[in-house]
Amino acid sequence: MPRRVDHDERRRELTAALLRIASTRGLQAVSMREVAAEAGVSLRVVQYYFTDKRTLMASGIPELAARLDRRVRERAAAHGTGLPPRTVLEVVLGAILPTDDDSRADQLAWTAYYAAGLTAPADAVDGRYAPDALERWLTGVLERAVDTGEVPADVDPRIEVVGLLALTNGLVSSVLGQQRTVDDALAVVRYRLDRLFR
Amino acid sequence: MPRRVDHDERRRELTAALLRIASTRGLQAVSMREVAAEAGVSLRVVQYYFTDKRTLMASGIPELAARLDRRVRERAAAHGTGLPPRTVLEVVLGAILPTDDDSRADQLAWTAYYAAGLTAPADAVDGRYAPDALERWLTGVLERAVDTGEVPADVDPRIEVVGLLALTNGLVSSVLGQQRTVDDALAVVRYRLDRLFR
């Protein structure tokens, strides 16, 4: 048991344990003792690295945001650069959908945080997550598509992107709720894009 | 304090108190004592009419479903009968969005239940809510619109309706999260319908 520990690394492990619990048993099943048990450490250690429970809980949001962001970037990078707008949209929106177990778990935890944040003004801290960046990026992509004539000139890129993101978000919900498969959700996204890029 | 009480009525009051707490302070703030206090009765009364906490919690789902269903029907009825498909879709989807404080509170509670149901197989009971009926109804509406030529023949009514409902669902989320106003959400829905019924 070496002294001089990497605090950040330790915190990451504990946060990972927290998210594991949140995605499997829900956010209300997260207690300091449960996180300790899940991470295989004593309660004191959790207290030591996250003084509060609020601090512990708050650590989950940036971690989830980082994971989702990384997933989108990796997917985009895997398809090379300079892709056509239609492909960019399909890849990005597809990256949001819970395709594998990991992304599904993250989306479950994300949903739990989202729901908890709806009620609790002082609790949600400043965990303002900003999907604005993504929204602006895709809007730019679509604007270029309008300029090149790939999509009709009378589409409003701004509203169209808002709609696409809301659509994807709604599909995520239904996939998480197991009312629809990921493939079905992807088919809906592709259908919408097909009609946009007719 | 009269004897011989209407049990159903009493249960409805308690469920209403439960939903009031759930929509303002979240589902995890719901305890038997809190519901009792909110309803202005003693803990024993809550125990008496709902033996379990599970039973108490489970009472919220059908109540919410009934309210949402009633809202959609009322809105539809308020616009008279025999409306054009485009109007039906706009009214129905608009009724899902949280326009006033009541519907917003209900949607908050609904979201809390949805999130709680994602994690907890044995807890969610058989509270399988069926939006299939709504989906089928709107699909029929859109099919008729295809037949009359109001929408292009190459649209797939089934997928289109799934997309519209997912879109609306996603917009509800963003409105609840106060990232968007109801008017903005309605504008997105109208934009989508405008492009569908071009």
Added chain:
DNA sequence: CAAACTGTGGTACGACTGTATCCCGACAGT
């Protein structure tokens, strides 16, 4: 080598929770 600090185990405390139990007033049927 001594002193101070870091990381961690163990445990205790008060506030809650769901549930169970005991009790009694008010009405019903006889």
Added chain:
DNA sequence: ACTGTCGGGATACAGTCGTACCACAGTTTG
């Protein structure tokens, strides 16, 4: 008028929660 059931007040109990505190070994610093 008596008795049993219904509706509900009060309280108790065992468990879990977040938090606080104490002790101590190992490491760093002087």
